Amino acid sequence: MKIIGLGHSHIVAIAKGCYELQHRGATIGGQAFASSFIYLYDPNIMPTIVEDGGAPRLNPQLAEILAREGASFGLLSVGGNEHIAMSVVRPREPIDFVLGENPDLPLADGATVVPEAAIRETMREKMAPTLNTLTALRREISAPLFCLEPPPPLPDSRVLAYPKEFFRKAVDRGKLSTELFRYKMWRVQNGLYRAVCAKENIAFVGVPERFVTSPGVLAEEAWGADASHANPLFGEAMVGKAIELMEARLAASET
Amino acid sequence: MKTHPYSRLPSYAYWRHAVANVPPGEVDPVVDPPFRFGVRDRIVTAGSCFAQHIGRHLAASGCNYLVTEAAHPFLTEGAARALNYGVYSARYGNVYTSRQLLQLFERAYGRFTPEENYWHERAGVVIDPFRPQIQEGGFNSVRELDLDRERHFAAVREAFETLDVFIFTLGLTEAWRSRKDGAVFPLCPGVAGGDYAPAEHEFVNFAVDEVVADMTAFLERLRSVNMNARVILTVSPVPLVATAERRHVMASTMCSKSVLRVACDMLERRFEHIAYFPSYEIVAGGYCGVDYFGPDRRSVTPEGVAHVMRAFDRHFVKRGLVEAALRRAAKALAPVTAAATVDAVADAMKLMCDEEALDLAPADAVAPEPSPDPDSSEGARSE
Secondary structure, three states, X not given: OEEEEEEOOOHHHHHHHHHHHHHOOOOEOOEOOEEEEEEOOOHHHOOOEEEEOOEEEEOHHHHHXXXXXXXXXXXXXXXXXXHHHHHXXXXXXXEEOOOOOOOOOOOOXXXXXXXXXXXXXXXXXXXXXXXXXXXXXXXXXXXXXXXXXXXXXXXXXXXXXXXHHHHOOOXXXXXXXXXXXXXXXXXXXXXXXXXXXXXXXXXXXXXXXXXXXXXXXXXXXXXXXXXXXXXXXXXXHHHHHHHHHHHHHHHHHHO | OOOOOXXXXXXXXXXXXXXXXXXXXXXXXXXXXXXXXXOOXXXXXXXXXXXXXXXXXXXXXOOOEOOOOOOOOOOOHHHHXXXXXXXXXXXXXXXXXXXXXXXXXXXXXXXXOOOOOOEEOOOXXXXXXXXXXXXXXXXXXXXXXXXXXXXXXXXXXHHHHHOOEEEEEEOOOEEEEEOOOOOEEOOOOOOOOOOOOOOOEEEXXXXXXXXXXXXXXXXXXXXXXXXXXXXXXXXXXXXXXXXXXXXXXXXXXXXXHHHHXXXXXXXXXXXXXXXXXXXXXXXXXXXXXXXXXXXXXXXXXXXXXXXXXXXXXXXXXXXXXXXXXXXXXXXXXXXOOOHHHHHHHHHHHHHHHHHHHHOOOOOOEOOOXXXXXXXXXXXXXXX
C-alpha cells in the first residue's frame, strides 16, 4: 500500500503527520504503508498545468512521476491559502457577507454587505489554478484521491506575531481583518473545493471539529510555525481521516 | 405655384429625401430633441435588455454614466460582471414594463411591499421575485436578500435623486402579476424561480392608457424627488420571446411595440422634459436598407446597435471642443482595480510558502527525477 501526497505549502504538515503515523506503525487495512510527497512548486515540475493544443493538462514530467509511483491513493493539499491572502488585510471600504452555511453569524458594523456569491466568484477566480490542478490530477491519477481541507485561519495573535508573511513588515491591528471574516472566507474557499471534488470524484476530507475554535480559528494545538500553516499534529489527523475513508472503501469493496 | 402645408417642409418630412435617397445605414430619424446632455450630466438607464446596449455605449464613450450600486472594490471584474454590477445604474436587472418601473420606484421608497416578496427554492436558495436572474443561484438566505435589497433600494433612490437624464427603454406590455396585490413580476413565476399558480398569478397585457398612466405616475414621482430630471424614452426593437396571448408571437410583438410607441408619443406631447428616441424605428422599422436582426430574428446585430448609438450621440450629446476633450479624458481614465492589495499579500505568501517547502525538502520530498526503485527510495521511505 502506497500513498502519494501532492500539494503546496500545507503539504508539509501533511507529510510530517503521515511520517509520524508510519513511524508509530500505523496501517491501512492491517497493512503497513509507504508514502511519498511531491511539492508542486518544485521548479522541475513547474508549471503544474501546461497548455496542450489549447487544452490544459498536467505537466508531463509530473505525470511521469505519478505513473512511476503507482500509488494506491493520493492525498491532495493543493493551494489552500487563497482565502487568507484575500482576507487578512481589511479593505479600505470594510466588507462582510452572510455565510449561507451559517446565515446568523454576526456582520461587522459599518461594513458593506455583499452577496456571498460575489465573494465566491471572486475567490473562484483567485483559485482557478488550484481548482484546475485538482481537475488535472484527477484526470491523470486513476487511484482514489482525497482532498484535504486546508487549516482554518490562525488567530489575530499569530498573524500579528508573524506579520511579514502578509504585510512584509510590522502591522497595526487596524489593518487586520476580523477573525470571523477570515473564518467565513475559509468556509467559502472550502465550498469551492467541495464543488470541484464532487464533480471530479475526489473525496473531500474535512478538518476535525476539535481543530476549529471560536470564532472559527485554528486551535492552538495545531498551530504551525507561522501565521497561516498548521503543524504535523494537524497533518497526522488529516491523514488519519483519509486513511479511515480509504479503509472504509476497501472494506466496502470486499463485501 | 400654389402653396400648401407640404410645399415648404424641411427635407426630413419627405420620405424621398429622408429615407429613400439616404444610403443604407445612414438614415437618421431624429430631428430636434428638446435637450442635449453634456459630459458632466449624470445619466441613468433602465429598461428591457436593449437598454444594456445604451448603458454600455454611454459608459464606453466617456459620458457620465451614473452607477450608484457599484461592485465593492474587493470583487474582481469577473465576479462583478457575473453578479450584474454596472449593467445598469443600480442592480435592478431588466425593467420590461412601465408598471415594473413604477413599482421599482414605489418599493425603493418603501411605499409598496409586495406580499410575494421571496421565492424559497431548495434549502439555502432564496430568489428575489423582482430580480430573479440578478445572480445565478439566487441568495443564500432571506437575511442576505434583505440586506442586499436594502443596499439596492438605497442605490435606486440615489440614482433617481441625483440623475440629470434618465433613459428608459420600454420593452413589453405583457406581464404576470400577483392576484393578491397587483405586484408585477419581470418573469412569469416558475420560469426563473417561484411556482406558477393560476389562483395566485394572472396574465396582464397593458393597454396604451395603462402604460401612459404608469409612466405619468412614475414621471411625477421622479419629479417629486428630482426637479431637474429629464427623460429620454425609447422602445426596444427586440421582439417578444414568447406571448401569453392566444395569437402568433409576431402579432403580439407588433401589438406590444405599437402600444409602447403610441404611449411614448402621448407622453412626449404631454411633458416638456420628455424626449423620444427612435431605436425601434431604426432597427425594426425595416426602412433603413439594412437587416439589423441576427439569425434568430431577435438579436440586434452590432451594426444595428452602432447605427442607433450614432444617431443618439449625434442628437443627444452636447458638441463642442471642451465637451469632446472631457469625454476623451473620461474614456482614457482606466477603471481603478482594487485587486492590488490582495495580490500583494498573495505574492508575499507565495514567498513564505516557498520557504515552508524548504522545510520539506530535501529529506522528505520526492525528487521529480526518476529513481531506480521507487519502493526503496528516499521519498517512499518509512514503511
